[in-house]
Amino acid sequence: MTTNTSRDEILRRIRxxxxxxxxxxxxxxxxxxxxxxxTHAHRTPQQTTNLLADNLTDYRATVHRTTETHLPHTIAxxxxxxxxxxxxxxxxLPPHWLTHITTPLTTTTTDTHPDPHTLDTIDTVITHSALAxxxxxxxxxxxxxxQGHRAITLIPDHHICIITPDHIVESLPQALPRxxxxxxxxxxxGPSATSDIELTRIEGVHGPRTLDVIIVTAExxxxxxxxxxxxxxx
Amino acid sequence: xxxxxLGLPSFPxxxxxxxxxxxxxxxxxxxxxTIRTKRATAINELTDWPQLRAAxxxxxxxxxxxxxxxxxxxxxxxxxxxxTVHWALDANEANTIATQIIKNTGETEVVKIKSMTTxxxxxxxxxxxxxxxxxxxxxxxxxxxLANDKPSHxxxxxxxxxxxxxxxxxxxxxxxxxxxAPDNLTDNPTDLAEAARLHLREKFLNTKIGISGANFMxxxxxxxxxxxxxxNGRMCLTLPDTLITIAGIEKIIPTYQDxxxxxxxxxxxxxAERMNPYTSLWTGTTxxxxxxxxxxxxxxxxxxxxxxxxxxxxxxxCIRCSACLNVCPVYERAGGHAYGSPYPGPIGAILTPQLRxxxxxxxxxxxxxxxxxxxxxxxxxxxxxxxxxxxxxxxRITQGGPTTTHGTRTTIxxxxxxxxxxxxxxxxxxxxxxxxxLQHAHNLxxxxxxxxxxxxxxxxxxxxxxRNLPPLPPHTFRHWWQHHHQTPPTTNTGKGTDTRSETAxxxxxxxxxxxxxxxxxxxxxxNTQTDGGPQQ
Ligand code: SF4
Numbered sequence: 001m002t003t004n005t006s007r008d009e010i011l012r013r014i015r016x017x018x019x020x021x022x023x024x025x026x027x028x029x030x031x032x033x034x035x036x037x038x039t040h041a042h043r044t045p046q047q048t049t050n051l052l053a054d055n056l057t058d059y060r061a062t063v064h065r066t067t068e069t070h071l072p073h074t075i076a077x078x079x080x081x082x083x084x085x086x087x088x089x090x091x092x093l094p095p096h097w098l099t100h101i102t103t104p105l106t107t108t109t110t111d112t113h114p115d116p117h118t119l120d121t122i123d124t125v126i127t128h129s130a131l132a133x134x135x136x137x138x139x140x141x142x143x144x145x146x147q148g149h150r151a152i153t154l155i156p157d158h159h160i161c162i163i164t165p166d167h168i169v170e171s172l173p174q175a176l177p178r179x180x181x182x183x184x185x186x187x188x189x190g191p192s193a194t195s196d197i198e199l200t201r202i203e204g205v206h207g208p209r210t211l212d213v214i215i216v217t218a219e220x221x222x223x224x225x226x227x228x229x230x231x232x233x234x
Numbered sequence: 235x236x237x238x239x240l241g242l243p244s245f246p247x248x249x250x251x252x253x254x255x256x257x258x259x260x261x262x263x264x265x266x267x268t269i270r271t272k273r274a275t276a277i278n279e280l281t282d283w284p285q286l287r288a289a290x291x292x293x294x295x296x297x298x299x300x301x302x303x304x305x306x307x308x309x310x311x312x313x314x315x316x317x318t319v320h321w322a323l324d325a326n327e328a329n330t331i332a333t334q335i336i337k338n339t340g341e342t343e344v345v346k347i348k349s350m351t352t353x354x355x356x357x358x359x360x361x362x363x364x365x366x367x368x369x370x371x372x373x374x375x376x377x378x379x380l381a382n383d384k385p386s387h388x389x390x391x392x393x394x395x396x397x398x399x400x401x402x403x404x405x406x407x408x409x410x411x412x413x414x415a416p417d418n419l420t421d422n423p424t425d426l427a428e429a430a431r432l433h434l435r436e437k438f439l440n441t442k443i444g445i446s447g448a449n450f451m452x453x454x455x456x457x458x459x460x461x462x463x464x465x466n467g468r469m470c471l472t473l474p475d476t477l478i479t480i481a482g483i484e485k486i487i488p489t490y491q492d493x494x495x496x497x498x499x500x501x502x503x504x505x506a507e508r509m510n511p512y513t514s515l516w517t518g519t520t521x522x523x524x525x526x527x528x529x530x531x532x533x534x535x536x537x538x539x540x541x542x543x544x545x546x547x548x549x550x551x552c553i554r555c556s557a558c559l560n561v562c563p564v565y566e567r568a569g570g571h572a573y574g575s576p577y578p579g580p581i582g583a584i585l586t587p588q589l590r591x592x593x594x595x596x597x598x599x600x601x602x603x604x605x606x607x608x609x610x611x612x613x614x615x616x617x618x619x620x621x622x623x624x625x626x627x628x629x630r631i632t633q634g635g636p637t638t639t640h641g642t643r644t645t646i647x648x649x650x651x652x653x654x655x656x657x658x659x660x661x662x663x664x665x666x667x668x669x670x671x672l673q674h675a676h677n678l679x680x681x682x683x684x685x686x687x688x689x690x691x692x693x694x695x696x697x698x699x700x701r702n703l704p705p706l707p708p709h710t711f712r713h714w715w716q717h718h719h720q721t722p723p724t725t726n727t728g729k730g731t732d733t734r735s736e737t738a739x740x741x742x743x744x745x746x747x748x749x750x751x752x753x754x755x756x757x758x759x760x761n762t763q764t765d766g767g768p769q770q
Binding site for chain 2: 016055059138149173175176196205
């Protein structure tokens with residue numbers, strides 16, 4: 001197994017290569033130039049949400065907009081539409097989001113591993129999300145109680161993911177400070193995809209093949225004519 | 235590097251064969267051009283591309299210059315988060331450590347996410363020898379593995395196979411490995427993907443050990459980062475009980491914040507997407523979520539020797555996006571196999587001979603597998619000056635000189651078979667350094683042009699067997715100039731011709747400037763030149 005000899009030898013070789021026979025003094029990463037942008041345009045919150053929706057759609061997620069009041073209806077409708085026989089939710093999902101569901105529902109617990117074979121028999125998983133990034137069309141799950149184990153959003157073929165307004169940021173540099181790196185994170189930009197066969201894009205080799213994203217808005221959903229998209233490079 | 239690739243023909247020989255494979259050439263041209271064009275759009279969205287590129291290069295350089303510090307910090311963080319860290323000097327040691335971990339669990343099967351590092355170590359073969367079967371789970375890797383073939387592109391490893399070939403591979407081979415392909419499988423890509431999904435899901439749900447590489451390792455938190463598209467990565471990283479990650483020591487970045495640079499530049503450079511479908515981050519183990527045992531094997535295997543070369547060490551910045559492959563005219567024609575290593579294309583041409591040393595005919599031929607056109611440098615998101623390193627390695631091969639091998643400083647002799655070239659180079663250099671001699675040589679050449687043969691003598695006859703030698707002009711340029719101008723030309727060396735290969739050191743400032751070409755160019759000239767394609 002690990003030999004301290006190899007560890008010591010690798011460190012010795014590094015120090016010899018760098019010309020620093022003793023351990024280097026603590027480095028100063030502040031010398032790295034970070035004059036890149038923290039966001040690529042000035043946008044209103046509405047424009048940011050529209051951009052998120054556009055980019056998610058571009059990656060073949062299906063985006064739905066709804067209000068907090070209509071959310072339970074939207075969820076129930078999507079389950080019906082998908083023909084879901086069995087659904088699963090993490091334990092921390094607000095119970096009032098699920099009041100209209102008629103489909104049999106399993107809720108996971110936080111203190112046991114979910115069984116992958118059982119998950120393989122479930123059609124749909126419903127979760128909240130930790131954050132969404134508009135410029136890249138990315139949803140981030142961090143295994144908080146309202147998102148659950150990583151496996152539950154992986155094995156079922158249909159994922160309904162809910163984004164609430166306070167969880168939308170514009171760009172990557174804005175996202176990272178709001179996340180805890182030591183929680184297991186899954187970043188999702190559209191459903192699973194491959195281009196390995198003659199570069200033809202095919203959705204879903206392994207992950208969920210259908211990704212329904214529900215963006216909860218404070219106002220009634222914006223009419224399509226007003227959904228002006230702005231380009232990230234604007 | 236791995237014994238798997240030893241005994242392969244040198245690049246010219248392998249390329250000679252592969253350039254005659256019309257299917258391969260057609261597929262490669264289609265793939266590289268498609269990705270190249272898409273990449274332009276994705277990168278033009280980011281007006282700060284030059285700054286991101288400079289920051290990426292600076293972060294990597296900073297890390298390399300304090301590699302011992304960051305590795306120890308990483309080791310402490312991973313251990314504190316419940317993981318175990320192992321150090322491997324070479325491929326064999328990494329394979330032995332992994333084999334032992336698996337044997338201790340009593341398991342004989344593992345699932346793998348695509349990893350160039352484990353291809354480098356020849357892990358699958360080593361495991362097979364120890365009675366452990368490793369399943370590749372990336373669709374392309376599955377195709378390649380079932381066909382008992384080798385990957386030919388970093389990003390799209392099965393790019394050399396068309397849909398009918400893939401259908402035949404599935405129909406014939408799946409049954410020997412697990413769930414057979416469905417009856418009457420068509421060559422429709424959707425049906426092929428479905429067959430792979432069913433075949434592999436059986437493996438994911440039942441296999442207790444996963445093996446991965448890593449795109450990034452964050453020193454401050456001990457966090458591993460993997461970018462992927464299909465979800466097979468998530469399966470391998472979360473479903474098994476034990477996870478083994480093998481990563482080169484250069485994959486480290488200092489802080490979590492650094493991801494904001496690489497998660498913007500890697501997907502766009504790689505698959506030309508704003509973001510890849512799935513990115514996974516994990517730190518040690520998490521109770522009741524994912525594997526309960528995590529082993530990290532840190533691999534040297536020639537990296538510290540590469541670090542010791544002040545010109546060549548920039549190859550260690552590489553984030554394996556494959557953009558340089560997609561713009562390379564040599565790669566486009568020769569294909570990935572000709573490079574005889576898991577790292578093909580321009581990056582392979584500079585990384586492989588440094589990791590393995592320049593002792594075999596293949597490795598001494600790799601630095602010549604380039605036209606030095608500089609397109610690879612222009613697209614590289616961490617501004618690796620590939621042409622500069624190529625020239626540097628050619629010099630080492632023809633002239634020998636100081637180098638570091640297995641951690642020992644040594645002086646190598648010119649490589650066998652390159653002595654003639656060395657003599658020619660020396661004569662050329664002498665002539666170029668003596669303007670009068672050069673002028674006489676030119677005059678002599680132009681005045682004897684009617685005597686010049688149509689075919690070259692000696693080994694160079696191969697070249698002129700199929701080509702005409704370009705005729706020399708009747709007058710030298712100097713002569714022409716003197717004839718048309720009163721003042722003789724000033725000898726202007728340096729500036730203006732090819733600034734790429736002149737940039738000796740890639741500091742942040744240099745790379746920023748170079749990046750401007752790539753990112754903000756809107757004219758067709760810049761775009762067609764520099765926009766190339768994308769991974770792990
Ligand atoms: S362009 Fe080539 S050398 Fe640069 S990061 Fe990408 S793969 Fe590595």
